[in-house]
């Protein structure tokens with residue numbers, strides 16, 4: 102080992118020691134280590150979001166159980182205009198989950214996420230990554246279509262996001278991709294523009310999350326495909342690493 106590397110290791114150890122001493126002085130004597138599999142908040146739901154489901158969240162819920170609990174959901178006003186709840190589609194054991202914003206007209210008609218033009222582009226991106234729709238899991242932050250495809254409102258997100266959290270806790274993927282500004286900013290509670298969020302790894306309750314552009318944005322701005330491809334290459338590498346490790 103070279104002297105430079107030794108010096109760097111000694112510096113890092115010195116910094117860690119001072120940090121632990123500071124924590125100890127401020128009364129912290131234990132640092133909890135959260136095992137990866139337990140990282141998602143399986144027993145915590147935002148108020149009013151869980152209903153009966155809150156009890157089963159402490160067990161390992163199946164997607165079917167979550168769907169049953171969602172039922173003919175009336176938890177927010179979006180139920181008034183919807184034709185179908187768009188729960189999610191794909192492999193319940195997927196290592197990759199992609200999260201979009203909310204169903205559009207075609208998704209609402211069919212009850213399946215990303216079946217319109219943006220969805221066809223998403224399918225092409227997935228195929229280029231070597232995946233079929235049945236190998237990943239695709240869902241949205243919102244499960245009902247907002248009128249006129251407007252952005253979902255805070256009370257609609259509050260009602261719906263607990264179900265997304267439970268879906269992610271059930272699947273426990275190795276990587277999450279947030280498709281577009283709305284999904285990325287909502288999941289991360291971070292209002293940074295998507296142009297700055299994309300392309301860098303974030304942490305979602307212990308699961309690596311990659312924000313990237315929404316396929317609908319790519320339809321309007323094809324030049325962004327290059328950046329999405331770079332992001333997806335990072336995703337592929339991360340999936341490979343998690344398989345090797």
Ligand code: URA
Pocket residue numbers: 201202203204205208213214215216219220241317
């Ligand atoms: N846009 C989304 O964010 N989700 C869909 O399911 C369709 C379009």
